[in-house]
Amino acid sequence: MCQACFKPDPVSGTLHFCHCGSPATLAIMRRIEADLSRRQMLGGLAAVVGMFAGFGLAPAKAQAPARPVLLTNLRLFDGETLSLREGVGILIDAGRIAALPARGQGPQDAQVIDCGGRAVIPGLIDTHWHATLASVSQIVAMTQDIGFLHLMAGQEAGATLMRGFTTVRDVGGPAFGLKAAIDRGVVAGPRIFPAGAIISQTSGHGDFRFANSLPMMPGDPADYASQQGMSALADGAPEVLRRTREQLMKGASQIKITAGGGVASQYDPLESLQFTEAEMRAAVDAATDWGTYVCAHVYTSPGIRRCIAAGVRSIEHGQLADEDTVRLMADSDTWWSIQPFLADEDANQYTDPKAVAAQRQVAEGTARAFEWADKHRVNWTFGSDILYGGGESQGRQLAKLARFMSPLSALHRATGAAGRLLALSGARAPYDGRLGVIAEGALADLLVIDGEPEQTLDWLADTANLRLIMKNGRVVKNELSGDSI
Template sequence: MTALLFTNARIVDGTAPERGAPMDVLVEAGRIREVAPKITSAAAETVDLGGRTLMPGLIDAHVHTIACLADLGANAKLPDSLVTVRAMKLMGEMLMRGFTTVRDVGGADHGLKVAAAEGFFPAPRLNISGKALSQTGGHCDFRGPYDDRETIKTGFALGALGRVCDGVPEMRKAAREEIKGGAQFIKIMANGGVASPTDPIHFLGFAREELLAVVEEAENAGTYVSAHLYTDAAIRRAVECGVHSLEHCNLIQAETAKFAAAQGAIAVPTLVTYDKLSSEGAAMGFPANSVAKIDSVRLAGMESIAIMREAGLPMAYGSDLLGQMHRHQSEEFVLRGQVMPAHEVIAAATFIAARLLRMEGQIGCIAPGAFADLVVVDGDPLADLALLTHQGRHMPIILQGGAFVKRTALN
């Protein structure tokens, strides 16, 4: 692998409200070797960035790479071969937007992770939960009120977001099976959802003893639990039971946000999915009864960001898009930028997300020893977050693990 020396780079990594002074960054063997005002290397290819912005590869901490259809019930019925090809296409597009790492919170399996890592197709680094765990009638049960067929217990389709389990023994077994199958954390559905047919938003789903059991199983395996959550009551309950990663959180209130922060939890808001489900969901095949649920969480999203920020609850970047709506992945930057300073928005997709993935110092930063996941941006995203949108149009160079995945001429 060719050594690279980036010169005259203005680093933006979410740690400061303004771009840094010009720096040089040396990349060797897929990792960052040195960061300094002036570096010389006779062995490295020099790339003069001419004062352009250099960012760590972006991290999206809430994706569903297998969700090639907006109708998740229909998606679960697709053949694995079709889902695999479509997932690789979706992941390739994510990478071209500058997302060099993504956390899949329901659906992707270890085989898809290995396929992404082998590099035959462009794809981000995958961090996976395997199948999300849901209760009967919960957010991964798409049978509807008139379908009383038994849920599948084994051999889950790749296109299925999750699996249904009820009671403490089933929860423990499901968690153990997902970890055995390569899950790096456990995802549970601990509140009602928008996409599923029989669980209003206020549903709490699992009993406390089920939540405590799955948290214990995750801790036994040296990892954590991520939970789908909307209401304040559900979030408080989940944090009390030891849940670490709080997905969505649209209806969180100040006291619960402070409590979650004190417990060391991390939130992953996903504003863009509700924005796009509201405007495009029906046309993309999102079920009508699901469209009707959207506004109950969408309209509170912006307020939740302000509440969590005031409480000091760290927030990682998440998009949670489905089907053709994946193209809006980067617009979460702009939405959050309406209520947060730009550098804090960028921090969500860099070092905060890296902390959530337990990869601090390896991704989400430009520092010696980190993976050489780097994105060059024409312009200053701290002044205009929209530079991170438009499908990577303003990103002439994207590097993953020290290898170019995109390289266009620097004018």
């Protein structure tokens, strides 16, 4: 209240009650504060845009059409049906798919884009991505100024979008600021479903400390990776609850834990089990209370079974699962994000014999994972898990799935199926609308391609084959000759 509240009139002595606390006054004040905050934000964003432009990271101008857009003369893959449709168009209005009108139909005032008989598919989704760790080496990620890391992440975000990936599920790293910058138009990039810091036990796959930093004492400061939001160390259910709740407070759409070792882990063996079931359940309980779910890095059957028993909803990797465990995943409606780890030219290169052997073991399990996932009808999706450089291989990684299944089946795992996994975030999902499909009411993310997606996915290796990229109804790339909007 102001100083005049309850102040007596100097002449009459009557008490006058001011209106500063009334609902109407408070509503006015909220509007003023919101306008001031908006002005400050816009001023700050202008400064950030200028800074990014200095690094060559200024976002491409996404064109927002003033009236509905109608895509015509196309073959449609809707993300769910494993065939292409002809004789329909795609009407886009206010960032969404408004309708799929028959040929020759649609509003007269719509801006028309003739796709020249090309295939149109939903924007691609990578369900295992690390937006702030994909484009730099591990030593850079752990030692360089965090501002540099974020600028590199902004550059990589633009490249990710131009590869046709309009959405990523970020499963570990300080991506909240990047997501906000993308959503506000400061930089170009995909939609981000952020997990925040990877929650790991001491000595787990997310413990990035060196052995010479041990032991950690109660009064010691957090290590660099924890300070910057790359990982969060937790031992015991109460600490897991705390770290999980911190990520939810920051805006996590899902929670990521490490439940087993990794191929390149310096300390934790690939077959190690991490977090007790009680610790995992603490993370699951905290996420469930907020209407979302937990995903877990794990390769082996014992680790996967422990995750399922604790209520983890999505297994990340899992290439060393036996068939009985895969069957359990199907029976428990557990999702599986599988990466095409094939120890090939796109794989990380190791000199440590232990890491080389582990990589070979995982590669041998990858083909079985695809086979058993389909055989037992597990809900599964594509994820690339590109770390420490090599982002340009993202499209090629998806194309490799066509070695194990039909091209359209592979595309489904990076579109319609991936969209259903994202929907597990419920009210914590940062975007309101269906993703991964071209259907009425869905968010308007789509690609017009030069290629025959029912025959091959080789066209994914060259971004020149992506003739039009649209995200949220805005065109971010258009190379269809004679067309412009």
